[in-house]
Amino acid sequence: MELWCRACRRKYGINEPIWRCGCGSPLDVHIDSQFPRDRIVKRRPNLWRYREALPLEDEVRVVSFDEGFTPLIFRNFRGFRVAFKLEYLFPTGSFKDRGASLLVSKVRELGIQEVVEDSSGNAAAAIAAYCAASGITCHIYVPETASSSKLTQIRMYGARLVKVPGSRQDTARAAFEAAEKSYYASHYWNPFFFQGTKTFAFEVWEQLGFRVPHNLIIPVGHGTLLLGAHFGFQELKASGMVKETPRIFAVQSENCCPLFRVFHEGLTYLPQIAKKESLAEGIGISQPLRWKQILEAVKSSQGTFLKVSEEEIVSSLRELSHQGFFLEPTSAVAPAAL
Amino acid sequence: MELWCRACRRKYGINEPIWRCGCGSPLDVHIDSQFPRDRIVKRRPNLWRYREALPLEDEVRVVSFDEGFTPLIFRNFRGFRVAFKLEYLFPTGSFKDRGASLLVSKVRELGIQEVVEDSSGNAAAAIAAYCAASGITCHIYVPETASSSKLTQIRMYGARLVKVPGSRQDTARAAFEAAEKSYYASHYWNPFFFQGTKTFAFEVWEQLGFRVPHNLIIPVGHGTLLLGAHFGFQELKASGMVKETPRIFAVQSENCCPLFRVFHEGLTYLPQIAKKESLAEGIGISQPLRWKQILEAVKSSQGTFLKVSEEEIVSSLRELSHQGFFLEPTSAVAPAAL
Incomplete structure (x- = not known):
């Protein structure tokens, strides 16, 4: 278990009180995650049930509201059979x-x-x-x-x-x-934030009967959920729990889509974009710090970037509401891409 | 399994499309609930895991968002060790x-x-x-x-x-x-509404390691949660799962407390009260339909009614926020009574 820098390859102890590399780049956590299924299924339904994959020394100081293990429910949506992960059912209202x-x-x-x-x-x-x-x-x-x-x-x-x-x-x-x-x-x-969001992948895997989906459609701004999910699925693969990881379809709003542009225009830099107002304020990020890492994650999954217009977000939100989902507009972005 | 009237003792089939008795009184459901613990613990963490206690013919038409099995977390609060049941973590935002x-x-x-x-x-x-x-x-x-x-x-x-x-x-x-x-x-x-809210009791029982608490502090307006909890605990007792049921402390806001008055003034009728505005709008009910039933439930539990002022609701809300709970004011009413 250690902190490491993707840019300069330097390593640090997991308990060093730092949040970025000496070279100025963001850090990641490396951990040999274990998934003792027999024990996991007997634990309380929260994200701490995957404790052998989480970079804490012990559980004494865990701060928890029993968060996680959010519903994964199947619905018909625009002709597809879709599993929706209800990531708003959290103590403070978001993943x-x-x-x-x-x-x-x-x-x-x-x-x-x-x-x-x-x-x-x-x-x-x-x-x-x-x-x-x-x-x-x-x-x-x-x-x-x-x-x-x-x-x-x-x-x-x-x-x-x-x-x-x-x-x-x-x-x-x-x-x-x-x-x-x-x-x-x-x-x-902070690298530890992504160590929390990676539990998204573990839950999906368990809730699908210890299988991963073929495709994952996910909104992206700073990539806190996308990279978390990517790390999680990679760890499941590294530990031999699954053979494949999902193809990632990363969705941005047309009004703020720097990652979409880098991917589809083949840019080697992050473009300066004139950010316009969008209903999807949760992903309105014009300069995502970890943009290279996000690009790599999506490419290595054989995935792609999609963008949706404000009108498409509004229709998605309306259709979802009429199925009983009351969401903030950013949550309607991924379904809008279907 | 049948519908029955507490007032005139008349019985109806469980599938009659009625919602009140011919005598004009509300109906209740009678059901011989079963709790196969070995099977329950293996099911998904939602309220439908108690299906042998729910009055449906089968599960084909169940409408679910994987609701229920809300967190039960322990916190120190005002010198007590309290288990808080987070009943706002639901798809539409409430129990x-x-x-x-x-x-x-x-x-x-x-x-x-x-x-x-x-x-x-x-x-x-x-x-x-x-x-x-x-x-x-x-x-x-x-x-x-x-x-x-x-x-x-x-x-x-x-x-x-x-x-x-x-x-x-x-x-x-x-x-x-x-x-x-x-x-x-x-x-x-509608009697079936209370058949849903009774799952509150089943969850508390399971989450405490198949035990019930000594005391339950709960807000009351129409009594949808209080009566549900009461039915649930009674069914656990009737089926031999537990020996005792909790003492119920029912809390109202001082600005609208007809049940408190009936209980403490020994009234045999529901008083006309001049209802004042209260932050606790979720329980601002001056004429609760099932008032007799609520009174009986609290009395038979050896419990009592409490009331809290607007100031007490505000301090409770503030203290809870400072522990990381962001709630609607009605949710601060029960802790305010501590």
């Missing part, structure tokens, strides 16, 4: 709780008392909630102009809001600088 | 999905195509969602003045909103009259 539960548990194990995160949405709500549950001081950096029901939620948890003038990028920069003197509980920088 | 899943499944089994419900809150959202999922036409009666995010949700599901001028009671009357020619999928009238 970000997967990452927050693992990351904040690790933060406790490392003895860190104070963290920084920047987001005005689901990721910050998740980090704030798990910090609240464990008495860790949490500074959430948000753009001065941010205003949403999510901010109310973040404030209710007792997180310290730091309002930054300027753009979303200015906020990220301020958080990044603050994190140099603190610990960056970032949903896109 | 009402328990009732709606069972009731709408039964509606399909009875071959009913169209139902009526009145509520401007969680119950209507749940009924609307499950009707949407199963193609049943759903008419939701709401006061003309009602306006909330819940109404948006109800409308998104495709339910037909019927706005009624006048008071909340006028709305209930209009729905009741419409239901005479249709089927009343009411969360307080």
Whole structure:
């Protein structure tokens, strides 16, 4: 079990209190995951049932609301038989709780008392909630102009809001600088966050009777869920649990689709894009930090990138509502691609 | 398995398409519930794992989003070690999905195509969602003045909103009259709704290692959860699964506490109360239909009624938020009584 840098190949101990490589690149966790099926099936239905695949020393400091093991239900949708994974059924309202539960548990194990995160949405709500549950001081950096029901939620948890003038990028920069003197509980920088989101793959595998699907259709912004799922399926393969991993169809909104462009235009750099407003605010990321890694994951799966228009998101949302799903628009993006 | 009337003792077949007794009183379901533990523990973690205790002919027409088996987590709160059951982690956002899943499944089994419900809150959202999922036409009666995010949700599901001028009671009357020619999928009238909410008790029992708690602290308005829990625990006792049932502490808001008054003032009637606004809108019920039944349930458990002020609800909400729980105020009512 160790931290490693994909860019310069340097390795670090799993318990070093760092969140990026000395070379400036993001880190990943390497772990020889085990999946003792007989024991797993007897445990409580939450993401901690896969504990032999999670990079904690022990379970003493786990911060949990019994999150995970979200429903996987089959529905007919646009002529397909589709398995929907209900990733909004989490204590704070989004799959970000997967990452927050693992990351904040690790933060406790490392003895860190104070963290920084920047987001005005689901990721910050998740980090704030798990910090609240464990008495860790949490500074959430948000753009001065941010205003949403999510901010109310973040404030209710007792997180310290730091309002930054300027753009979303200015906020990220301020958080990044603050994190140099603190610990960056970032949903896109911190390698432990992805160790939580990878449990998505384990659950799908177990819920399908210990098989993986042929295809995975998934929205992508920073890639917190996509990369998590990729890591998870790769670990299942590495440990001999499955022979194949799913083909990944990564979906972006037409109004903000840098990854789509890199893939289909064969770019070797991340283009500067003029980001337009989109209903899919959860994936409205014009400069995704881990873009190369996301591209690699999708390519190696024989998958592709798709984009959907605002109109397509609205129709998808409407069709899903009429089947009894009440979702935030970002959750309608993947079905919109069908 | 049959329907029966507590008031006049008349019995009806379980598949009669009625929702109240000829004498005008509400009906209940009588069922000899079985709890095959070995089989239960191997099933998916949703409320349908207790199928031998649910009054359906078979499972062919079950309408489910994999609802239920909500987390039961232990926390220190105000000096007590408390098990919190997270009854907001449901597809439509509240425990009402328990009732709606069972009731709408039964509606399909009875071959009913169209139902009526009145509520401007969680119950209507749940009924609307499950009707949407199963193609049943759903008419939701709401006061003309009602306006909330819940109404948006109800409308998104495709339910037909019927706005009624006048008071909340006028709305209930209009729905009741419409239901005479249709089927009343009411969360307080319909006996099958409570057959869904009773699974709360089964889950608590299983999650505590097949034991029941000594005390249950629960909010009460119409008693949809309280009576469900009561039925559930009674069935566990009747089937020999447990020897005792919990003492029930039923909590109301000071601003609307008719049941508290009946209990503590020893009244033999339901008083007309001047209902004041309360943060706890989910239990702001001045004329609970099943008040006698609720009183009996609490008395027979050796329990009592408690009331909490608006200030106490606010502090409870704040304390819970600071532990990472983001709740609607009604969910803070029970902890406020601690």
